[in-house]
Amino acid sequence: MCARVNRQVLRGLSRFDGHIVHLTHTDLDAVCCDALFKRRYGNVFTIFSSVQDYSSYLELLAQAEKTTNLTLCLSDLGGVTSAFEVVARLKSKGWHVEWRDHHVWDERFFEDIKNVIDYLRVDRELCACEIVYTDLLDGDLIAKEIAAIGRDRDFWINNDPRSEVLSTAISDDKSREEIALRLSRGAFADAQIEAMYALQIGRKSEAISKAIQKSVLLGRTAVTTSNGYTSDVAARLRDKYHSTTEIILRGNGVFSVRTVAPVSNQIAMLFNGGGHPHAAGGNLSFTRRDQIGFRLIGYRLAKVQKLIEAASRFDHS
Numbered sequence: 001m002c003a004r005v006n007r008q009v010l011r012g013l014s015r016f017d018g019h020i021v022h023l024t025h026t027d028l029d030a031v032c033c034d035a036l037f038k039r040r041y042g043n044v045f046t047i048f049s050s051v052q053d054y055s056s057y058l059e060l061l062a063q064a065e066k067t068t069n070l071t072l073c074l075s076d077l078g079g080v081t082s083a084f085e086v087v088a089r090l091k092s093k094g095w096h097v098e099w100r101d102h103h104v105w106d107e108r109f110f111e112d113i114k115n116v117i118d119y120l121r122v123d124r125e126l127c128a129c130e131i132v133y134t135d136l137l138d139g140d141l142i143a144k145e146i147a148a149i150g151r152d153r154d155f156w157i158n159n160d161p162r163s164e165v166l167s168t169a170i171s172d173d174k175s176r177e178e179i180a181l182r183l184s185r186g187a188f189a190d191a192q193i194e195a196m197y198a199l200q201i202g203r204k205s206e207a208i209s210k211a212i213q214k215s216v217l218l219g220r221t222a223v224t225t226s227n228g229y230t231s232d233v234a235a236r237l238r239d240k241y242h243s244t245t246e247i248i249l250r251g252n253g254v255f256s257v258r259t260v261a262p263v264s265n266q267i268a269m270l271f272n273g274g275g276h277p278h279a280a281g282g283n284l285s286f287t288r289r290d291q292i293g294f295r296l297i298g299y300r301l302a303k304v305q306k307l308i309e310a311a312s313r314f315d316h317s
Contacts, residue, residue, distance in 0.1 A: 006060055009047060009057070009060055010060065010063070010064060012045065013045060013061075013064050014064075014065070016043075016045045017043070018041070018042075018043030018044060018045060019041075019069050019070055019071055020037060020041045020043070020044045020045070020070075020071050020073060021044075021045045021046075021047070021061065021070055021071065021072045021073065022034055022037050022044050022045065022046045022047070022073050022075065023046075023047045023049060023054060023057055023058070023061075023072060023073070023074045023075075023077065024046065024047070024048060024049070024074070024075045024076050024077065024128075025048070025049065025050070025051065025075075025076040025077055025128075026048045026049065026050060026170075026176070027076075027153075027154065027167070027170070028149075028150055028153045028154065028163060028166055028167040028170060029076050029127050029128050029129050029150045029151075029153065029154040030048065030075065030076045030128065030129075030176075031150075031166070031170060031176050031179055031180050031183070032129035032146050032147065032149060032150030032180075032183065033075040033076055033100075033128050033129045033132045033150070034046050034048075034176070034177075034180040035129075035146050035179075035180040035181070035182075035183035035184040036129060036132045036133055036136060036137055036143055036146055036147070036184070037073065037075075037132065037136070038180055038181060038184035039137060039140070039142070039143055039146075039184040039185075040136045040137055040143075046176075046177065046180070048173050048176050049077070050254065050281075051077060051078060051080075051273060051274065051275070051281055052254055052272065052273065052281070052282070052283040054074075054077050054083070055080060055082045055083045055086065058083055058086040058087060058090065059086050061090060061095075062086055062089050062090055062093065070094075070095055070096070071095070071096040071097070071098065072090060072095050072096070072097045072098070073098045073099075073100070074097075074098070074099040074100070074101070075099075075100045075101065075128050075129075075131075075132055076100075076101060076102070076127075076128035076129075077099075077101060077103075078101055078103030078104065078105060078265075078274040078275060079099075079101070079103075079105045079106065079109045079110060079113055079122075079274075080109075080272070080273075080274060081106070081109055082272075083113075084109065084112055084113060084116070087113065087116060087117060088116050091116055091117065096118050097116075097117040097118055097119075098117065098118055098119040098120075099113065099117060099119070099120045099121070100121050100122075100128060100131045100132055100135065101121075101122050101128060101131070102122065102123055102124050102125075102126055102127055102128050102130075102131060102276075103122075103124070103265070103274055103275050103276060104124065104265040104274065104275070104276065104277065105122055105274075106269075110122065121135065124276075126151075127147075127150050127151045127154040127155060128150070128154075129146065129147045129150035129151070129154075130147045130150070130151055132147075133146070133147035142186040145186075145188065146183050146184075148160070149162055149163050149166065149183075149188065150163075153166075153167050156231065156235075162188050162189055165189065165193065165194070165197045166179060166183075166188075166193065166197075168197050168200050168201055168204055169193055169196035169197040169199075169200055170200075171196075171199075171200050171203075175196055178192070178196070179193065179196070204228075204229050204232070207226060207227070207228055207229055207233075208226075208229055208232055208233055208236055210226070211224045211225065211226035211229075211233045211236075211237075211248070212224070212233070212236055212237070212240060215237055215240070215241075216299060217241045217243060218299070218308055218312075219312055219315075220243055220244045220245060220312075220315055221243060221244075221245040221246070221247060221308055221311050221312060221315070222237040222238070222240070222241045222243035222245070222246045222247070223246075223247045223249070223299055223304075223308060224237065224246075224247075224248055224249070225248070225249045225250065225251070226248050226249075226250070227250055227251075230248045230256040230258075230281075231258075231279070233246075233248050234246040234248060234256070234258040234279075238258070244259065244260040244261065244315055245257065245258070245259045245260070245311045245312075245314075245315050246258040246259075247307065247308065247311060249284075249294075249304065251286075251291060251294060251295070252286055252291065253283055253284035253285055253286030253290065253291075253294075253303070254281065254282075254283050254284075255271070255273075255281060255282055255283070255284060255307065256279070256280070256281045257279075257280055257281065257282070257311060258278060258279050259277075259278055259311070259314070259315070260278075261314065261315060262277030262278060263277065263314040263315070264276060264277060264278050264279050264280035265277055265280040266314055267280065267282070267307075267310055267311050267314050268280035268281055268282035269282070270282070270310055271283060271284055271285075271307060271310075272285065284303045284304065284306075284307060285303075286303070290303060
């Protein structure tokens with residue numbers, strides 16, 4: 001997270017005249033969560049974050065001077081031990097803290113956080129936006145439809161074509177905010193959303209094609225690099241190689257892992273990450289030297305080899 005982003009967040013928070021701060025993930029499930037918060041509360045200050053970075057945003061919020069009557073609502077972000085101390089600090093500074101999630105949590109961490117914050121709900125049977133819906137807007141028909149669209153994509157059901165359009169249309173925080181606002185008003189498909197989708201679909205196809213071209217199969221693990229569309233890339237890798245584990249790496253060391261066996265989250269937890277049994281993410285914490293080495297020798301880099309070896313040990317499918 002760069003200094004420019006830090007300044008933007010702190011500046012925006014200093015001008016914020018509402019009371020709900022929403023810290024969430026970056027995918028469609030998270031955007032649907034945000035749409036539901038906007039529908040329920042109207043004025044919401046939203047921060048979209050990767051799983052690997054959200055503890056840094058918590059640290060940033062702890063620096064903010066404006067804490068009176070603010071409620072921090074986390075959604076679609078799994079519990080990591082590095083978050084505990086700063087969440088406790090936020091509470092001591094007067095923040096009200098709520099957390100809604102559907103990832104796999106360490107039991108001890110769950111109990112520790114539960115004893116510190118004001119509300120915690122983790123339900124692996126639902127996607128995050130379904131949890132937000134049932135908590136905040138149960139019975140609201142538009143909110144119910146928002147939650148259903150989020151579930152369709154997040155659980156890879158893919159029966160509702162709108163979830164594909166909306167997921168593809170998401171490209172940056174500006175598009176996330178725009179789509180969340182439109183969903184909150186009950187606009188599930190319109191000219192603006194279609195234009196955003198049309199702009200991204202070509203980029204998506206190109207990104208997936210490049211990822212497949214750069215991929216290799218190591219044992220039963222398919223490995224490639226891509227800066228986005230990880231679920232789609234993983235699905236294509238599995239179709240191509242009949243692999244049982246797929247690893248998608250970024251140049252900064254952040255990775256996503258998909259597995260046939262329910263072990264993705266266990267692999268990710270070894271590398272400061274977490275997630276679901278069949279889909280998770282973590283961070284190899286590349287130094288500048290690692291980034292250069294990764295460009296030069298690729299998957300032979302020691303940290304990458306460690307990840308591949310760990311994934312192979314967990315492959316029981």
